[in-house]
Amino acid sequence: MTLDDILASLFPDGHDVKNSGGVLSGSGALRSGGRALVIGVADRTALGVDEAIRLSNYVLASLENGNAPILVLADSDSQRMSKRDELLGLNEFLAHLAKSLIYADMRGRPAIGLLYGHSAAGALLATALATRVLVGLPSADPAVMDLPSMARVTKLSIEVLQEKAKSTPVFAPGLRNLAQTGAVHLTWDETVPLAEQLDSLLANMPDARDRRDALGVERGGRPKAYAIAERVRELALQAL
Amino acid sequence: MSAPHTQTTKSSAELDRTASWYEASARTRVRLLLDPGSVVEFIGPEKREVSPHLKLFDLPEQFDDGIVVGRGRLDGSPVFVAAQEGRFMGGAFGEVHGAKLTGLLRAARDIGSVPVLILFDTGGVRLQEANAGELAIAEIMRAVIEARTAGVKVIGLIGGRAGCYGGGGLIAGCCSALAVSEQGRISVSGPEVIETNRGVEEFDSRDRALVWRTMGGKHRRLLGGAEVFVDDTIQDFRDAALELLSSIRAFGIDTLRAEQSRLEDRLQRFGACPDAVDIWTAEGIPDAVSIPALPADQFIALADKVRRSSRDAR
């Protein structure tokens, strides 16, 4: 699905989402009433300081306008890898965007990520992974790290890595692998109107607690994270 | 081999705090940073909770998966602490490594009043478990914000061998405040990553002076990316942690709005600067090229004069 198809299918009653240099902003009419804020990164654009500051601005500006959900659409590159971005403190800009989304989510504007294309590394952390529920479309092809880079660092051939990837979802790119670790909550069906699937998600929106580690155990993608986090939490609570 | 009983070294608990932060191990940093004898580790190395994924790559495990988490006291007050070991797999976040920090932050959130000190030393996501590591970082970022919203102060201390790169840089950006030494580089993409993806004309990773002035502690302090600059000793980091704990204000929508303005202002003022030296000059530092060579005490005095760091915009 193209971005236009996705927006049309999500908001049959209309939307005013604009794409300006790969940065998405606007809103869409929900069938259940109200308007969702829509932000995102499109056209496989790299997320740098200039893009991130605009996105966080949209989120913060919307905070006092009711309790409609925030949709975060993602088809991005990785973070922008440049001297200028790092010189200006890219880590702060990306963290600020993530903080704004998480804070909005905790303060009554549930954040829903919609991964419909590529995304990677710091861009994924600052957008899709900074939401309460992350939805994948079948066309999504996220890659925390691409296999050629992994081959360089691990000194293993791409063939060997591909072979290893058959036995574990823990490192290789792809929506299914990310879903198995618990990062992607659900995958929507492109043949059913997205508005219906959005309605059904909004009607059954989970509370704001982060359950991605428990999901990772259920799906067999992250065997230890949940148990370790819980054990540390309990030990720390007992300690005081 | 020397005889076992002739050694008259001081007991390890009495090692003084003049030791280099950069050279110390994660466990030594924790022990010397906090009050003597106060540290209790959670899921220590004797529990052998190692990475379940490294054996797939025929790589050696470390019993604590490269991170120490626990509680202790700082000047008599309880704190939670987490310290990454930058020499084990570059301090990178794997599944177990990350989950230990997530659990600690969630406990702090549940309690609401005990601060968390994070001693960063990381290259980012551990590639052999990239999906689990990336997600661990996302969970940690969420847990930091939940903790801060519940009133917890989360302080980052950065001055280790691996710096604070990749997702580590994003977590650092979520903290209430940061103290950094000259060695403590903070960045998302590392020098080699930029060079590999964009070419040596964009960034020459072998030009160490360029790396330090673009990502190093002095630049981060002058830019406002870190609140405090410290010399490379454990005592200096301890003093900085105490100072930051006493000066941090509550986190909320006003903090985020102030940060939005702070970062917009930075882009406007320095967005066209090609190099750190140009930014420092634009900040009003007369002899900006001399900054990298400036001793820590002189740099701290200069930085305090040039730019008061804002304590309510992060």
Add this chain to the structure above:
Amino acid sequence: MEDLSFRHATRQRAAGTKKLAVIGVVASGNLEVLAERVLPDSECLVEIRTAAAGFGEVWDAVIADFVKGYSPGGLRFSINDGGARPDTVSLRLAQAARLMQEDDQ
């Protein structure tokens, strides 16, 4: 990876009361040693996981030498090795043994 294990009888119990010590880090040319006071006083066990396979005889010699010099009775040493040289191994084992001689706080 290769797993090795060496059990020795010791002349005497390791001094001190410390239950546990860890020293070193798993990195190229380095290793971590975890020492635990969990065995009968007359025994010492060294268990190794090493990234450098095929050095069993060198380990055997280094550990025999260490046990002779320190008589670490009652201690189990667990090692994760990133391919350290024998002198580094000896140093870490000695450091671990010395840490165990301290009194527990």
